Amino acid sequence: MAPSGARPHAVSEEQRPAPRSEERPEAHSQARSEGATPHRGPASDGGRDAAQDSGQGAHAQGSPSATPERSGRSEPAEPSEPEPSEPAEPPGPSQEPTPAGDRERGRDRDREEGDDTIPLRMEQLIIGAERQYTPFQAARAAGVSMELAARFWRAMGFPDIGQAKALTEADVLALRRLAGLVEAGLLSEGMAVQVARSTGQTTARLADWQIDSFLEGLTEPPEPDMTRTEVAYPLVELLLPELEEFLVYVWRRQLAAAAGRVVQAQDDAEMVDRRLAVGFADLVGFTRLTRRLEEEQLGELVEAFETTAADQVAAHGGRLIKTLGDEVLFAADDPGRAAEIGLRLVETLGADPMMPELRVGIAFGTVTTRMGDVFGNTVNLASRLTSIAPKNMVMVDGAMRDDLTEAGLAPLSEKAADAREPGESGAPAYRFSLQPLYQRPVRGLGIVEPWLLTRRQT
Structure with missing residues (x-):
């Protein structure tokens, strides 16, 4: 009964010019809002997608068969709407054909549609495509x-x-x-x-x-x-x-x-397992700071720490592996660069009165690299050295000390440094000093002989 009576009623409505210009945009916007979901999917998969979606129950309300049923029910309801209310709508929006009015209506539409449309519009802008696939x-x-x-x-x-x-x-x-x-x-x-x-x-x-x-x-x-x-x-x-x-x-x-x-590596094994100097730099008393500082101040401190650390690591030939809020992990291909980075971090951050004190630990040895990160006993040892290092000091392991001395960057002992004449054998002056500390057991790593690294005064 409803479908057969819908057509004569529609014809009689079109013979009345006044309601026709107002009812059709409303019906069009209603059909557009109800039929938006089906038009997103690809046309070639329409039949199969509708069957699949109806079986899963995820998009039954957006299936093409749902729209005619709703539009069929909505047409008989048109005459029941009071006609006096129809002319009351045009004066509002039609009086503002200016761009400012369009912008204001767009804001009102977004607020009426809800916040769900905002992230969708932003997503489409960034990705450059509409959602259309399961x-x-x-x-x-x-x-x-x-x-x-x-x-x-x-x-x-x-x-x-x-x-x-x-x-x-x-x-x-x-x-x-x-x-x-x-x-x-x-x-x-x-x-x-x-x-x-x-x-x-x-x-x-x-x-x-x-x-x-x-x-x-x-x-x-x-x-x-x-x-x-x-x-x-x-x-x-x-x-x-x-x-x-x-x-x-x-x-x-x-x-x-x-x-x-990778090209400079000697063999395939060095591409994955390489000898690197690995260092940690850790802010002292960071947990206490989190309780004392407000969130904004804490965020600014962490950002300043990470920015300074990243700048120093990059400037002296190292690589910043990752940051952990109050700690940074860096690596360098040779111990001389790593030693310079560690001392620069202490000197630069120590000069900032707003920055907490710093501990740095560096170890040299074989490291496994995976997806930009580093793993292995050398990394664990560097972490342990950082935890026992004095404040605003750099502590290194025995392998790091041996490589620095062999490269002529640090003396075997202060006696050897004093005995060597400046410019002897054309060698440059020592850059670093190494002071032995007491050997100590480190859990999981055995006995460790740490060395205190400082810059040699010239």
Whole structure:
């Protein structure tokens, strides 16, 4: 009965010019809002996707068959709406055809639609594609198994989303690229997962830092009625291409440096297990500071510490492996560079009255490198030396001391230093002094002979 009576009623409504111009936009906006979800999916998969989604219950309300039923019920309801209320709507928005009025209406629309639309708009701006795939559909479009796709996504740091339609064409292309490297034999499946994990972990921290420290300071609303989101959206739109190109530049530079170190390795074993000087720098009494300082002050202190440490490590030929809030881990290819970095950290941070005291421990030996991190007994020993080092001092192990003396950077003893004439045999003057401390047992590492490293006075 309802479908057969709908057509005559619709014809009679169109013969009345006054309501026609007002009812059709309303019906169009209603149909658009109700039918937005089905139009996101690819047309070629429409039938199969609807069958799959209806079986899982995730998108039943967005299936194409649901829209005609709702529109069929809504048409008979049109005459019941009171006509006097219809003319009361146009005077509001129609009186503001200016850009300022359009902008104000856009803000009102965003507030009415809710906060859920804001992150979706920002996501689409950054990724450059709309959500249109479930994980199953994305894996199928990329030509990989769902199991392998899930491994890649988890390695990149993305959570499980069930079968929600939340993936884009960019996700499909990423899966296809990784799977293509495996199929071509350039990477094993395990290596491809490692690439995904290392890239995901690094960029996740980078993204968090940029949002927290960068965008937050640039998105203060210039007008009282503006929200931070209204400022952030155009700012991201302008900065995104520039930051993307800069990220690729820095990555290429770092990749070139890492490749150079691998080429210089003597054999395949040195590419993974190498002899490095590894050092930790640790702020003293940081736990007490967290209870005394406010969060903003604590954040500024940690940022100043990490920035200074990163600058000193990079300037003197080392590599910053990672930061842990009150501690940094660095490495260098030779002990001389590591010793200079350790002393520079103590001297630079010690000169800042707002900075806590610092302990530095450095060990030299074989290190296993994985995904930009370092592991092994040498790393553990450097950590132990840091915990027992005096405040604002640098402590090294016996292997580090032996290499420094063999390289002529430090004397075997103060007697040997005094006996050598300046410029003897064309050798440069000693740069460092080493003072032996009492041997002590270190849990898991046996007896350790620590040495106190200082800069030699000239």
